[in-house]
Amino acid sequence: MDLAARVQALTPSTTLAITAKAKALKQSGHDVIGLGAGEPDFNTPSYILDAAAKAMQEGFTKYTPSGGIVELKDAIIKKMKVDQELDYTREEVIVTTGAKHALYTLFQVLLNPDDEVIIPTPYWVSYPEQIKLAEGKPVYVQASESNQFKLTPEQLESSITAKTKAVIINSPSNPTGMMYSKQELQALGEVCLKHNIFIISDEIYEKLIYTGDKHVSIAEISPELKENTIIINGVSKSHAMTGWRIGYALGKKEIIKAMTNLASHSTSNPTSIAQIAAMEAYNQTDQKLEEMKQAFSERLEKSYQWLIDIPGITCVKPNGAFYLFPNVKEAVRMNGFDSVESWVDAILEEEKVALVPGSGFGAPDNARLSYAISLDQLEEAMKRIHRFVKNHQ
Structure with a gap:
């Protein structure tokens, strides 16, 4: 089919692609930890849900x-x-x-x-x-x-x-x-x-x-x-x-x-x-929003430390959002891979941890990790990445 040139020139979203692959593995029964999604893992606060439900009932549709x-x-x-x-x-x-x-x-x-x-x-x-x-x-x-x-x-x-x-x-x-x-x-x-x-x-x-x-x-x-x-x-x-x-x-x-x-x-x-x-x-204001922010702050502190303890990985500590963007070039080289993409794919296949290669963000030596998941899952994900890097040295 002869599609429009402007659409054919598009690069698919790297984050959505890795998330889809991780979901497919999960649906096949694998214990996958996804560090790719860029969204909070908390539900929308209840007062917002209540306002939406009220609007529906009152016909604001x-x-x-x-x-x-x-x-x-x-x-x-x-x-x-x-x-x-x-x-x-x-x-x-x-x-x-x-x-x-x-x-x-x-x-x-x-x-x-x-x-x-x-x-x-x-x-x-x-x-x-x-x-x-x-x-x-x-x-x-x-x-x-x-x-x-x-x-x-x-x-x-x-x-x-x-x-x-x-x-x-x-x-x-x-x-x-x-x-x-x-x-x-x-x-x-x-x-x-x-x-x-x-x-x-x-x-x-x-x-x-x-x-x-x-x-x-x-x-x-x-x-x-x-x-x-x-x-x-x-x-x-x-x-x-x-x-x-x-x-x-x-x-x-x-x-x-x-x-x-x-x-x-x-x-x-x-x-x-x-x-x-x-x-x-x-x-309105809601204390839960501050609690969400505090949870992200705690996850940042702990996941950052776990990450920089992994051989071959360095990371500039972020100020905000909920991502770590480490330079993994040395780990990729030590593990014998030719690119961050192939390294990330291997981690997903072997350790069932989904990372996003930095090439999609214009930084081919880096990878993006979202810490918008529970601390327990974050700790387990870091252990798996650490194990992968050690096993491939």
């Missing part, structure tokens, strides 16, 4: 405005004011079918053919694919491990051309868990303002920071940077609502209007009931 209900927009606006001291109007907010859809829609309305978007490497797997689908060109800039995988102003400056439309900043980051300080963001922002390029600020992991530092949005640093920034966020990670598919974007009303028009012809609207659930997530 019809179409809504394409850009989201005003009550949810107002909850997002309030959240931004409380958390970042940022002021937005309803015309500057769009609610989308997940943060991924917010990014997809943004690239579709922002990019013309061959417009360039700078992506610091390592990156979340969908950024380049979505840019290519919008006929744009991803421009990769290798952020060094020695600088905690963070883009420097000098790197950004040297990567900008006449075709550069935007740069993506993901803080805290998937896959590295690293986050930028206010000073680092300000330095990057000055470069962006100098060249008048957009900043796409992916802040989906903002609530999962374990260092005691406050999340800083680049948009809050100055009015000029706010004007040039489109914030992408959602409730998936912060409130354990990955399956509800509610995200949002905040930015210039002209951009948000274009995104809303496009959404009206693609998804019609975000799911009505899920919007009520997200509104409740932002309008």
Whole structure:
């Protein structure tokens, strides 16, 4: 079949592929520990579930405005004011079918053919694919491990051309868990303002920071940077609502209007009931969310130590999210494998532990491990990886 060239050029999601393989092994009766999925292992808090159930019973099951209900927009606006001291109007907010859809829609309305978007490497797997689908060109800039995988102003400056439309900043980051300080963001922002390029600020992991530092949005640093920034966020990670598919974007009303028009012809609207659930997530507080964050923090501390005790593996300790992104190049070499992909496949086959090779994130010497599973499972997974590395020396 002669499929569209833009679809044939897509690279399948590495994370979804490894998760599917792990699930298939599990369904065959194997004791598989999956470290691939990027979602909390906690259920959505009960007060959110109750609000959704009430909305269904009251008949809130019809179409809504394409850009989201005003009550949810107002909850997002309030959240931004409380958390970042940022002021937005309803015309500057769009609610989308997940943060991924917010990014997809943004690239579709922002990019013309061959417009360039700078992506610091390592990156979340969908950024380049979505840019290519919008006929744009991803421009990769290798952020060094020695600088905690963070883009420097000098790197950004040297990567900008006449075709550069935007740069993506993901803080805290998937896959590295690293986050930028206010000073680092300000330095990057000055470069962006100098060249008048957009900043796409992916802040989906903002609530999962374990260092005691406050999340800083680049948009809050100055009015000029706010004007040039489109914030992408959602409730998936912060409130354990990955399956509800509610995200949002905040930015210039002209951009948000274009995104809303496009959404009206693609998804019609975000799911009505899920919007009520997200509104409740932002309008109430729940101690369980803090407990979830504390659990992730404890898992990070223990799994990080278990991981760096494995021969041939080094790891920059992350600040947030729920991933470890170790450099496994030496372990792969010691074990006699020719790539991280083949090493990861062998671990899944022999030890039934699913990791994600770093090549999907633009970092072929690394692997990504999610610690969004129980401590007992994490400890067992690390034991199995350790055993694999020892047995193949």
